[in-house]
Amino acid sequence: MVGFPKREMLKRATTALIFRLGGKNLFALAGRRNGGKSQEVAMNWKGVMPAITTCFSSSLGIDHGFMVEHCRWLLDNGCTGVVALGSLGEGATLSVAEKQDVLRTCVKAVQGRGSVVASISALTTAETVVSAKAAAELGCDGLMVLPPYVYKGDWREMKAHVAAVFNATPLSCMLYNNPVAYGTDFLPEQIQELAAEYENLAAVKESSTDARRVSAIRALLGRRLEISVGVDDAVLEAIGVGATGWVAGLANALPRESVELFKCGINGESEKAFELYRWFLPLLRMDTVPNFVQLIKLVQAEVGMGNSRVRAPRLELVGDELEQTRRTIRNALDSRPQSFRQYALPNRR
Numbered sequence: 001m002v003g004f005p006k007r008e009m010l011k012r013a014t015t016a017l018i019f020r021l022g023g024k025n026l027f028a029l030a031g032r033r034n035g036g037k038s039q040e041v042a043m044n045w046k047g048v049m050p051a052i053t054t055c056f057s058s059s060l061g062i063d064h065g066f067m068v069e070h071c072r073w074l075l076d077n078g079c080t081g082v083v084a085l086g087s088l089g090e091g092a093t094l095s096v097a098e099k100q101d102v103l104r105t106c107v108k109a110v111q112g113r114g115s116v117v118a119s120i121s122a123l124t125t126a127e128t129v130v131s132a133k134a135a136a137e138l139g140c141d142g143l144m145v146l147p148p149y150v151y152k153g154d155w156r157e158m159k160a161h162v163a164a165v166f167n168a169t170p171l172s173c174m175l176y177n178n179p180v181a182y183g184t185d186f187l188p189e190q191i192q193e194l195a196a197e198y199e200n201l202a203a204v205k206e207s208s209t210d211a212r213r214v215s216a217i218r219a220l221l222g223r224r225l226e227i228s229v230g231v232d233d234a235v236l237e238a239i240g241v242g243a244t245g246w247v248a249g250l251a252n253a254l255p256r257e258s259v260e261l262f263k264c265g266i267n268g269e270s271e272k273a274f275e276l277y278r279w280f281l282p283l284l285r286m287d288t289v290p291n292f293v294q295l296i297k298l299v300q301a302e303v304g305m306g307n308s309r310v311r312a313p314r315l316e317l318v319g320d321e322l323e324q325t326r327r328t329i330r331n332a333l334d335s336r337p338q339s340f341r342q343y344a345l346p347n348r349r
Contacts, residue, residue, distance in 0.1 A: 047080030081115030
């Protein structure tokens with residue numbers, strides 16, 4: 001656990017007290033550092049927050065220098081924060097110490113300009129609680145709470161698991177529902193039950209691939225929770241039925257295009273949104289296949305913002321698959337909509 005000076009510890013104790021006594025406020029308050037000064041801010045779950053990739057060096061160590069640059073570039077291009085250590089961040093391949101180092105790097109990079117969200121997942125409930133507390137101590141603004149790895153329990157067990165994380169810190173939490181990847185499906189009625197009992201549950205990342213889930217949650221809970229779409233090629237459909245955020249994959253490589261697509265959807269600019277969507281879809285669909293990490297990192301490499309290295313058991317693309325994917329990426333980049341031509345991608349400056 002990381003040590004903090006007395007003033008920081010007092011601030012965090014005060015934050016916890018605010019959380020316990022905060023009445024009906026839907027946002028748990030989290031500490032954030034800005035230029036060496038601490039300030040209390042409400043967690044913002046709206047907008048585009050990339051589930052950031054973890055960049056590796058040639059020796060497969062974490063490239064923290066690049067991660068600082070990457071986080072700041074994403075914010076410069078309109079993203080509202082970053083979500084670290086998720087599946088796209090290859091969190092399952094990182095040690096406990098590496099995960100804490102990544103969070104420390106993200107907090108340092110963001111410096112209060114946006115939100116830093118830690119993905120909380122592990123094999124056991126005890127491990128997730130430890131991870132949640134560490135994320136709070138490291139200065140994260142929110143937690144994205146996953147079901148446990150491997151074990152697919154019933155509702156009673158899954159409720160107890162996520163509740164333990166909600167109770168571990170005063171941080172604002174997002175429940176991650178991804179039955180396709182994790183085998184656990186948090187139904188709208190179950191999410192309603194959690195929202196009634198845990199005030200710091202403030203958002204849901206809905207990745208069931210069914211936009212009707214978003215409308216079902218809205219029908220039950222109104223505006224009690226923010227809802228983020230977690231499937232890149234369903235973003236406009238989800239916005240149309242009530243999503244207010246996007247935990248995005250391709251935004252790692254194309255943040256400005258992602259932010260513009262999201263804004264057009266939110267603002268009801270349907271013609272502009274669908275024109276951009278049609279162009280973007282061949283890339284957005286890369287977020288929905290088993291080797292999505294390799295594909296998105298390859299897009300990053302093609303735009304000059306990252307490399308394609310991954311940790312085993314994943315392997316980089318090779319042969320015909322690599323060449324075909326590169327053609328798809330390059331065709332998309334060469335046909336970027338005219339409105340984006342005035343800003344250059346990192347490798348095309």
